[in-house]
Amino acid sequence: MTATIDAPRSPYAQTKRGVNWEKWGWIYMRASGIMLVVLIFGHLFVNLMTGTGISQIDFGFVAGKLADPFWQIWDTLMLWLALIHGANGMRTLVNDYVSRPGTRRLLHGALAASTVVLLVLGTLVIYTFDPCPAGADPSLVASFCEGL
Template sequence: MTTETVEAPRSAQKARRSTNLEKWGWIYMRVSGVVLVVLIFGHLFVNLVAGEGVSAIDFAFVAGKWADPFYVVWDTLLLWLALIHGANGMRTIINDYAYRPLLRRLLQLALLGSTVVLLILGTLVIYTFDPCPVGADPSLLPSFCGAGQ
């Protein structure tokens, strides 16, 4: 009786040599999901339970929160993790349901573009937010901004 070895398929050889992006996407979804649960419930607690409830959320409330670097980092993490988590989920849906390669590629590029634009704009809003800009028309500023600015 002779024993012959069957050579591994090319796809298995390629998988051993390259990074498995699907595996890392799967791991990211699980880890970011757990972190997002903590961030979201913390966000809801601070905004709705710890203060005066939803009636207290206004421009001054956000300005006060974003004056503290802790909340700037908290909201930045929430923005980035949630957007990338959602985009990764949409990418999976596109891969599952877009059968034509050109359509799949176009949808993935549109998803990537919109995700990048939203991440940039959201991050800019968080880090450049100034409730009392110097030289602004005093009639347009909130009441908590000093008149001497």
């Protein structure tokens, strides 16, 4: 008795002319994974190991980090790489396990829409965060904002 393995169900596994998006997705996953390891461990080291450790993390600490252009770029890279990395992984799962084309298109659309919304909102938070908004009630803002 011999066992046979069925071909993958994904219609995207077929060879086509033009850009090989599956290959570039595979390469992106490897490159972004390496970059994310560096970014995430750097983030954890600065937040948990330097200074007074975890006890230093409060609103003022986060506000100070988000005021520094270096950390804005660092956090933006982490956000974009992680979200696109995760969305690409979910896209691969959808391709592997969803056999109906209509359902696959719907899931890919939902995945793309949610990724775009999260990227836009996350990027806006990183670059527009203001811990001391002008005209705010002094009782509602951080203690270091008093005097504005």
